[in-house]
Amino acid sequence: MTQKRDHGGGLDAAINKYGGTRADWLDLSTGINPVPYPMPALPGDAWTALPDQAAFDRLYKCARCFWNVPSDAAIIAATGASAIIAALPRTAKPAQVQISGPTYNEHGAAFQASGWQVSDSAQSTMVVVHPNNPDGRLWNEADLNAPFTIIDESFGDVAPDQSLIHLASRPGTVVLKSFGKFWGLAGLRLGFAIGDPTIIAKLTDLLGPWQVSGPALTIGAKALADPQWADETRTRIAADAARLDTLLTRNGADLIGGTTLFRLYKVKGAKATQHQLAQHRVWSRVFPYAPDWLRLGLPATDRWAQLEAAF
């Protein structure tokens, strides 16, 4: 219970260790788009009024359009995909769950906190991250056939052609979407669960009413009705990911995989590389279970020089 899990982020801890101010640091430890969706003007009552059902309805309409959600799938927004990940194990009776790893570690932690056992041989419940974090692995639809299947597409918006959203109409299946990563607004806290109406109804009870802020309802609806920004972003981050690969491979790293929002490299001693980059105020992600894996997100447009100087 309540054990601190290993994550990206934690820039404050890096600052404590290596010095400098927040502004000095280039935080590449997460997969958050560094060029966020431009903040729209917020209506005055976005902050002051209790979020209205109509605002939720607007957000859900835009989400259904943007992700081409099957009509018979239900949808709910929450304060980040993280809130949904924490709640999902409580929508079913604890049993065994298959979580193909290595992957994002909140899924296993949430199932275990709810009394489930994580097991490679479990057949009734499975969780996949698609594309997978940190290696970018994509899943075949044919392999996702458990009676209770969770498909976490938190990084799926980089490659909508690969989305398995059509499976959201299948009984027992839930697809997760994250807003913070692709739209670069992780502080806003917005995520979605889409799928079997019975499971979504249980999530509704678990999360309680007014579970998303007024600003998140407004900004989410606007961004999800703006496919042009999404298209341009996909083009830009693909170019930046290629530029990152060039820089890293030139410096002796091998590309393992990733998505266009983060890249996973094989290096000689990830901790030593993390330390070297940190001397230049660049923060990276290492993995306790893989001592030669280094994950890097994309720098903002005007911060490439700092990264290049760190090698």
Next chain:
Amino acid sequence: MTQKRDHGGGLDAAINKYGGTRADWLDLSTGINPVPYPMPALPGDAWTALPDQAAFDRLYKCARCFWNVPSDAAIIAATGASAIIAALPRTAKPAQVQISGPTYNEHGAAFQASGWQVSDSAQSTMVVVHPNNPDGRLWNEADLNAPFTIIDESFGDVAPDQSLIHLASRPGTVVLKSFGKFWGLAGLRLGFAIGDPTIIAKLTDLLGPWQVSGPALTIGAKALADPQWADETRTRIAADAARLDTLLTRNGADLIGGTTLFRLYKVKGAKATQHQLAQHRVWSRVFPYAPDWLRLGLPATDRWAQLEAAF
């Protein structure tokens, strides 16, 4: 499961029925302070960065100071007290719970959705709203002695002298605080659970990480470090509540109770009074279980004329 509960708010539904635009309407159906805490400038990364542990720590320090939280009580913030109310029944094994009503209906709904039975004779678990919504009833410490006791002080900041926060250090006790109501920022979504570290640890698992937005962390910390604004607000809302009482009693209503953020009146036919006020674009709260109860929040400083004209 997932039944729509009766609440204040729902202004959109009133607009659909009676016409007018949002700006035309004076929404007195909730107990939200109509003069919100002034929005501070937000640091750029409040929207873009994943909320850092340091930002949570700052918020918790300010909350502990503002509410004089006992040192041995734990604290957690969530996306509204509503998220905590939904999660609390899952921190213990379902049994019977005593919820002295009439009161805020989300408590009973959350316990029932988790398999609990609401019973007047339950002795092991009890929930009180202090001061109570809608009648303002205050509780005696001596009566709050169940092994698992939830004290919902969502409206407690109007009268800090009456707070039972010192009970948060008692095993099995949790005190709830709401930010949206007193500070008038219900769209921000911020609430707190304070109490027994074992229960707060379970809530931490239930809610998942990064459970509060970056703007809420920033604004909450600033407001909770500003006791002067809180003092001035208490004086202002007390004067406004008295003015509202004068207006209503002059028009034949009797005061039942309330807090200085909302007033509960006995009227001849609450539905008819609600309808009459709605003709003037004033939205009020009625209660399905009490046909002569009408609850009104406070109008903003410049909207009294609209309310006075409605009688």
